[in-house]
Amino acid sequence: MSNQVTLSINNQSITVPAGSTIMEAAQKLGVTVPHFCWHPGLSIAGVCRFCMVRVEGMPKLQIACNTPASEGMKVDTVSDEVKDAHKWALEFHLINHPLDCPICDQAGECELQNYYMKVGKYQSQMEDEKVLKPKALDVGDTLVLDTERCILCSRCVRFEDEVTKTSTLGIFNRGDQATIGTYKDRKIKHNYSYNLADICPVGAFTAKDFRFKCRVWFLKESKTVCPGCSTGCNVNLFQNSNQREYYRLKPRHNADVNGHWMCDTGRTMYEHLNASARLSSPLLNGESVSHQAALQAVTDAVKSISADKLAVVFTAQFTSEEYSATLKTLKATLKSAPKVFVWRDESEKIEDFDGILFRGDRNPNTRGMMDVLKEEGINPVMLKGDFSALASSGAELTLIFGPEIEVGYPNLQKALGRFIEMKKTVYFGNSLSEAAKRMWIRIPVKVFAEKNGTFVNFNGVAQKLKANAPVFPAVKSVDEYFAELGKIAQTAI
Amino acid sequence: MAYVNVSRDPERNLKNGYLATSLVGMGTTLVTFAKQVFGLEESNTVQWPEVEFQYSERFKGAHFLTKRPDGRVRCTACFLCATNCPAQCITIVAGESPDKGVEKYPVRFEIDILRCVFCGFCEEACPVDAIRMGPEYSMAGLAEQKWVYTKDYLLERDAVKRKVGEKQVSKKDENTKHDTVESSLPGIHTGHSEHGH
Numbered sequence: 001m002s003n004q005v006t007l008s009i010n011n012q013s014i015t016v017p018a019g020s021t022i023m024e025a026a027q028k029l030g031v032t033v034p035h036f037c038w039h040p041g042l043s044i045a046g047v048c049r050f051c052m053v054r055v056e057g058m059p060k061l062q063i064a065c066n067t068p069a070s071e072g073m074k075v076d077t078v079s080d081e082v083k084d085a086h087k088w089a090l091e092f093h094l095i096n097h098p099l100d101c102p103i104c105d106q107a108g109e110c111e112l113q114n115y116y117m118k119v120g121k122y123q124s125q126m127e128d129e130k131v132l133k134p135k136a137l138d139v140g141d142t143l144v145l146d147t148e149r150c151i152l153c154s155r156c157v158r159f160e161d162e163v164t165k166t167s168t169l170g171i172f173n174r175g176d177q178a179t180i181g182t183y184k185d186r187k188i189k190h191n192y193s194y195n196l197a198d199i200c201p202v203g204a205f206t207a208k209d210f211r212f213k214c215r216v217w218f219l220k221e222s223k224t225v226c227p228g229c230s231t232g233c234n235v236n237l238f239q240n241s242n243q244r245e246y247y248r249l250k251p252r253h254n255a256d257v258n259g260h261w262m263c264d265t266g267r268t269m270y271e272h273l274n275a276s277a278r279l280s281s282p283l284l285n286g287e288s289v290s291h292q293a294a295l296q297a298v299t300d301a302v303k304s305i306s307a308d309k310l311a312v313v314f315t316a317q318f319t320s321e322e323y324s325a326t327l328k329t330l331k332a333t334l335k336s337a338p339k340v341f342v343w344r345d346e347s348e349k350i351e352d353f354d355g356i357l358f359r360g361d362r363n364p365n366t367r368g369m370m371d372v373l374k375e376e377g378i379n380p381v382m383l384k385g386d387f388s389a390l391a392s393s394g395a396e397l398t399l400i401f402g403p404e405i406e407v408g409y410p411n412l413q414k415a416l417g418r419f420i421e422m423k424k425t426v427y428f429g430n431s432l433s434e435a436a437k438r439m440w441i442r443i444p445v446k447v448f449a450e451k452n453g454t455f456v457n458f459n460g461v462a463q464k465l466k467a468n469a470p471v472f473p474a475v476k477s478v479d480e481y482f483a484e485l486g487k488i489a490q491t492a493i
Numbered sequence: 494m495a496y497v498n499v500s501r502d503p504e505r506n507l508k509n510g511y512l513a514t515s516l517v518g519m520g521t522t523l524v525t526f527a528k529q530v531f532g533l534e535e536s537n538t539v540q541w542p543e544v545e546f547q548y549s550e551r552f553k554g555a556h557f558l559t560k561r562p563d564g565r566v567r568c569t570a571c572f573l574c575a576t577n578c579p580a581q582c583i584t585i586v587a588g589e590s591p592d593k594g595v596e597k598y599p600v601r602f603e604i605d606i607l608r609c610v611f612c613g614f615c616e617e618a619c620p621v622d623a624i625r626m627g628p629e630y631s632m633a634g635l636a637e638q639k640w641v642y643t644k645d646y647l648l649e650r651d652a653v654k655r656k657v658g659e660k661q662v663s664k665k666d667e668n669t670k671h672d673t674v675e676s677s678l679p680g681i682h683t684g685h686s687e688h689g690h
Contacts, residue, residue, distance in 0.1 A: 102569055102571030103571060212588060212589065215571075242581075
């Protein structure tokens with residue numbers, strides 16, 4: 001028996017590994033079979049009975065998600081008979097659905113809503129009263145559960161059982177009284193809870209973080225990489241482009257990096273992108289100055305000293321291109337390489353891993369930074385809780401590239417307190433913290449969503465970032481700053 | 494193939510009898526004026542603003558928000574009016590209602606009346622009959638006036654109350670959930686709903 005089977009779906013032939021289901025074959029072919037309970041990242045349940053297809057030779061319609069493909073199988077997904085089956089399956093799903101779409105956060109990206117518009121019956125034949133169930137239940141710090149909206153697809157139950165292995169959720173009661181819920185005295189308490197809101201095909205699980213904040217049809221998504229830790233999950237970032245306001249992140253499937261999921265810590269990575277959390281203009285001794293003036297001051301300061309009097313403090317939260325541009329410009333201006341320090345948080349346990357995605361290294365580009373430093377022939381000095389190496393370096397000018405994501409640096413205040421003991425400090429970063437205010441110059445920089453560049457994850461996978469329109473148009477990324485700095489330094493000679 | 498000559502005839506006005514028709518029109522004006530002076534015909538002109546003109550009840554003027562019978566705002570902050578608005582003049586900030594039966598309500602509901610084009614799409618989009626366009630038509634004001642109508646203004650302003658009165662309370666069915674449903678498991682009850690989906 002061969003390992004491959006060839007079947008035809010809507011008269012198009014496709015070859016899949018033996019043991020694949022019709023659903024997988026259809027996905028591979030790009031044929032959409034409507035489904036609720038099937039999810040590529042979870043086991044097969046076959047409970048929603050929505051993915052009906054006609055298989056030639058079988059007496060009744062079959063569900064695509066749980067019927068294995070076999071050699072020579074002829075599948076049909078578009079005939080009137082199949083469409084009729086979808087229509088009636090949907091009618092049964094809607095028997096007790098409350099249809100409170102106007103107040104449901106899922107509206108706009110709801111699979112039930114989408115299929116209803118596509119294959120719905122529009123005129124219900126149900127005469128019985130709807131079963132009312134508990135709404136707006138608090139099931140954890142991150143989620144709200146509405147059991148009325150639930151269509152009992154059991155995706156969430158399987159996620160809890162299979163991915164996080166916490167098994168907090170179950171289906172209780174029977175028949176039309178069946179509800180999804182948490183076991184007694186248990187709450188959803190793990191770092192992957194927002195995935196439940198993602199995989200829920202309806203609005204039964206909604207995220208507290210996003211609850212009532214914005215309707216999804218106002219949001220525009222852009223593909224990017226999560227900067228929350230060294231895993232570098234592929235994500236979609238959602239922005240209301242009229243308001244220039246970021247609202248949330250959602251995972252994007254990448255089998256090599258994160259699969260289908262992402263962690264809750266990563267979901268907060270939109271907060272520091274919005275204008276209210278950011279420094280908007282450069283500050284010189286605490287006073288707002290133009291970008292040009294700040295750049296001139298930094299250039300003059302760099303040019304007036306020799307390479308051994310300049311200290312550069314990196315954090316691993318910038319792109320490889322930025323490190324490279326910084327070091328190349330400084331080398332060209334100073335004629336030799338500056339001293340480079342790498343600032344890591346005191347509490348960081350770099351080897352930590354939670355077994356799913358989240359890593360102890362809270363920097364997205366540790367590997368990329370080290371690669372660039374190696375390429376430039378620089379051996380960096382680690383600053384981890386002990387800043388004596390920097391203090392005794394005799395540096396007259398210190399360029400600090402502060403962390404973009406400050407939650408990864410719980411001891412940020414303490415570290416900044418040590419840095420301002422240095423003679424002249426230039427801080428590249430958006431920190432609004434007290435200690436940062438005492439730096440000589442503070443220069444705001446672009447955040448990960450606004451720049452083009454590369455993050456190299458813990459595994460050596462290099463991933464490109466693509467720039468969105470910046471929140472503050474005048475703010476530049478570090479490589480843009482240093483390109484200009486290099487130009488000014490050269491024309492002055 | 495025929496064609497139409499569209500070149501202008503210099504004596505067209507005279508040929509069309511421009512002068513004669515002007516005089517006829519003037520005559521009509523004078524006759525009407527005389528009739529009204531001697532009280533033979535009633536004038537259509539209203540002495541605004543001393544006398545207010547009464548538009549039809551269905552006139553679509555400035556917006557107001559309707560209320561539930563207990564006086565709270567009906568709006569559930571679904572954003573359909575804001576989505577539908579071609580002038581993008583509606584700003585809503587939604588929040589968690591203190592009343593569990595309602596869930597979502599507008600913390601802020603603002604209409605920039607200078608941007609509004611009075612198309613009535615908001616009224617049409619509203620699934621709960623929460624926003625209506627009222628009888629108020631004279632909205633002129635000074636530059637320093639507040640042109641952004643806030644939620645309180647849309648709910649409570651006197652001019653609308655005077656004209657709309659009881660009509661401000663919507664007669665549509667309550668859009669709250671059944672009060673026997675409690676937010677705890679396994680309290681499942683059957684309740685009333687007269688429509689299917």
